[in-house]
Amino acid sequence: MSTDIEKLHDDHDHGPSSGIMRWITTTNHKDIGTMYLWFSLIMFFIGGLMALVIRAELFQPGLQLVVPGFFNQMTTMHALVMIFGAVMPAFVGLANWQLPIMIGAPDMALPRLNNWSFWILPFAFTMMLSTLFMESGGPAAGWTLYPPLSLQGGDSFPFTILAIHMLGVSSILGAINVIATILNMRAPGMTLMKMPIFVWTWLITAFLLIASMPVLAGAVTMLLTDKFFGTMFFTASGGGDPVMFQHIFWFFGHPEVYILILPAFGIVSTIIPAFSRKRLFGYDSMVYATASIALLSFIVWAHHMFTVGMPLAGEIFFMFTTMLIAIPTGVKVFNWVATMWRGSMTFETPMLFAIAFIVLFTIGGFSGLMLAMVPADFQYHDTYFVVAHFHYVLVPGAVFAIMAAVYYWLPKWTGKMYNEGLGKLHFWLTTIFVNLTFFPMHFVGLAGMPRRIPDYAVQFADFNAIASVGAFGFGLSQLLFVYILFNTLKKDVTAEDKVWEGAEGLEWTLSSPPPYHSFEKAPTVD
C-alpha cells in the first residue's frame, strides 16, 4: 500500500470537490461513511422487498403469487442482500464516520483504499442482483450455498460466487483499514483501555472479518472449481464430502454472525450510558466479554449443523462451547442493566431503540440457548424456530442498533436535529411490527413448520397470516424512517455541538456538523 498518512497531508487544504466526482473520488472518511450508510439503506429496502415477496406468498396456504423456484431465489437473495448489503455496510459506514472522530484522528489510515472498498460494493451487488433476471434465475440453494444443491445452480452460479468474492475483498480491505486506524492513529493519551467501547467492538469485529472472510472465499472457490474444473472437494465419488463444505462454511459463518452483532453491542454500550447519565458499568468486563465472544466464535461452528450426523463426542463438544457463549453475552446484558440501574434516564429515540435491543436481543439469546441443546435442536433445526431466533438477534438486534446509532449521531453528522416525535413514532411502529412478524414464527417452528418452504400445511395458517401482516407493517414503517431522514436534512443547521446531555467522547467536542477534516490537531486524552 503506497497510500499513507503523508499522502493524506497533501490533500489537506482541499475541501470536498463538487458534484458527482466528489463521491466517486472522495477519500474523506465522512463522505465514504455517508455513502456506506445510504447504500445500506437502499439494500435494506431491496432485501426488505424480497422479504415481503416471501411473506406475501406465505400469507395463506397454497401458492398464490410465485413459483417455488423463485421463492427459493427470494430466500437466498434476501439473506445475502441483508447480511452483506444492509447490515455489514451499515456498520462499516458507522465505523467510517465514527472511528476517526472518536479516537481523535484526522481520517482513516488508508483513505484511498477506503474509497475502493466502498466502490466495490455497488458493482458486486449489481452483479449479484442481475442474476435474478437471467434465464435460469438467481441462486436458489440458500445463502449457505450447500453442495450438491448449489452445484445444480444455473448460469447465475459463477456470478454469485464472483460477487461474494468482491464482497469479501471489500470487507477485508475495510477491516484492515479499521485495524490500522485504531492501532496507529489514536490521540495521545488514549490507551487501548481508554478507547470508547464502540471502537473496541469494531477492532475485534475487524479481526473477525480478516480471519473469517478469507475462509468463505476459500469455500466458494472450492465450489467453483468443483463445478467447472473437475475438482472433487464436495463429491463423495471423488473422495470428497458435501458435509466438509458445511464445516468450512460455518467456520466462516459463525464468526460472521458475531461480525453482525459485536458493533451493535458497541453502539448500545455507548447509548445506554449517555441517556442514563451514568458511566458504562464494567467497562473492562465489557471489553473482555467481547473478546471472549470473538474467540469462542471459532470453536462453535458445528452447532449450525448438529443434524449432519457428527460423532457423539463432537456433538457434546460443540454443545458445551456453544452454551459457554451465554456467559460473556449474559455479562454484557447484566452490565447494561447495571448501567441503567439508579441512573437518571430519559427516553429519546436512540435510547428507546437501545432498550428494545436489550430486551429483544435477549429473547433471541434465550432461543439461542435452547438451540444449543443438541437433543432439542434435532427438533428445532431447520424450522421456523431457527428463523425466529436469528431474526430476533439480527432485526431487533443488529438493525435496531444501527437505527439507534443513526438517531444518536445524525445531529452530529448533519448539525440538524431530527423530529423527536416522529422518531418515537417510528420506534413504536417498528417495535410492535417486528414482534408481530417474528414472535409467531417461534410457534409455527415448534409445531413443525420447516424453513425455506413456499407453502405449508393448513394448521400453520393463522400464525403465518399474523407474521405476514407484521412484515408489511414493519416494511411500511421504514418509509417513515426515510421521511424522517429527508425531513432532517432539509432543516437548518441548529444542533448543538454536544447534542445529548449525557453523551461522552471526543466526537462531541467537534462542531456539529464536524469540519471536513476532523481533528487536524490531535486532541489529548487524560
Place this chain on the structure above:
Amino acid sequence: MRISNILLMVIFPTAALAEWETNMPRGVTPTSEVAYDLHMLIFYITVVIGIVVFGAMLYSILYHRKSLGHKPAKFHESTKVEIIWTVIPFIILVGMAVPATKALIMMEDTRDSEITLKVTGYQWMWQYEYLEDNVTFFSKISDESNAARRLGSGVDVTTVDNYLRDVDHAIVLPTNTKVRILLTANDVIHAWWVPELGGKKDAIPGYVNEIWVDIKEPGTYRGQCAELCGKDHGFMPIVVHAVSKPEYYKWVGIQKTNRVAKNK
C-alpha cells in the same frame, strides 16, 4: 391447561384466542419425549432469567428516570458483582448440560434395533427399503395435494384433506419395537423429519446416517423434508402408520406378495 401454554399466552395473548398449536409436540417415542422435556426445562429456566433481568430493567426504567428527579449514582464497576454474574450463569449452564448430555447419549444409541428401515431422499420424494424383509417402494406427495399446490390451481387448499401432508404410499412401522432408520440420498442433501417421532437427521448422498425410533402409540404421524433440496423441497411429505407388530408383519407379507406378483 398446561403452565407452558399459559406462559406463552402471557407473552403472546392472541394465542389464547384459538387452540392453535404453539409448542413442540411431546411425541410418541423416547427420543421425542426427552427432546420435549429438555425443551420445556430450558424454556422455564429462560423464563425465570427473563423475569429477573427484565424485571430489574423495568424497575429501573420506571423509577430511575430524570423526569422523576432521580439523580444518577456514581458507581461504575464492581469486580465482585462481575464474578457473581459470571459464576451463577455457569452453574445454571452446568445444570442444563447434564440432562442434555444424558439425553444425547440415549438418542445416539442405535444398537439392538430389531428392524432397519433405509430412507433415500430423492428430488423430490422418498424411497423406503425394509432391509430385513427386502421390501422397497417410493413415496411421494398425494395426487390431490400435488394438484392443489400448483400456482393458480384454483383449489381451496383448506378443503384438501391433510394438504401437503399426505403421500401415495405410507410407511408402516410396528409399535414398541426399536427401529433403526438409515438415511442417505440419491442427489442432494435432504433431511427426514417426523416431529412426533423425535428429531431429524440429514440424508447425505454418498454417506449413511442413522437414527432410531421406538413408537409407543399406534397412530398416523406426519412430517416432511427439512433440508432445502431444490424447488419442490416443500412438497415431500412423510407419513408413518404405527401399528401393532402382528399387523405390521401382515402388512409386510402383503408387500412381498405384491412384489412377487409384479415381478411375474
Place this chain on the structure above:
Amino acid sequence: MSSFKKTYLSLTLFTIFMFSFSYMLVPLYDIFCEITGLNGKTNQERVLVVNENPSERFVTVKFTSTVANSAPFTFEPIDREMVVQVGKIYNTFYTLTNNTTSVKHATASPSVVPHEDAEYFKKIECFCFSQQQINGLETKELPLQFIIDNELDNDTRTLILSYTMFNTTDQVGSK
C-alpha cells in the same frame, strides 16, 4: 511510519494465511474423519497386514446399496446379511449391471454405521478401491473381502455397510 507498514503487512499476510487455511481444512477434515469415523467413512485403502485371529464373538453385518443421481445402474449386494466371526476374513459380492448399451465407469463410496465403529470394518479387497469399467448391458460381480477387527466395541452387535455407486463416466471423459 514503520508501525503503519508493519500493521498492513501483517494483516495482509494474515488474510492470505486464512485463505490458505481454508484449503488446509480439507486434509485436516480427512484426518478428523478417520479419527472420529465421521460419516462412517471407512479407510479408502486396503488393509495390507491382516492377522486372522478369530474370537468367540459373532456380529451381524448387513449390506445395502444406493445408486447415486439415478444413474442407469442396478447395484445390489448378493448377501443382504451375514453373521460373521470377529477377527475372521470373509468374502462377499455386489453385482453391478449397466442398463445402457454404452461403456460406463462407476465408482463406489463406502459408509458404515454405527459411524464410531467404521474403523473396525477393515477391507482387504474391495471394488471401491478403484474405478470400475463396465460394458453396455454387462453385469459384473464386484468382490469384497473384509475382516472385523477384534478391537470392535463389545456392545456392537450389528454393523451396516452401505455403498453408493456413482456414475463417473463424464469425469473419465474429461481427463
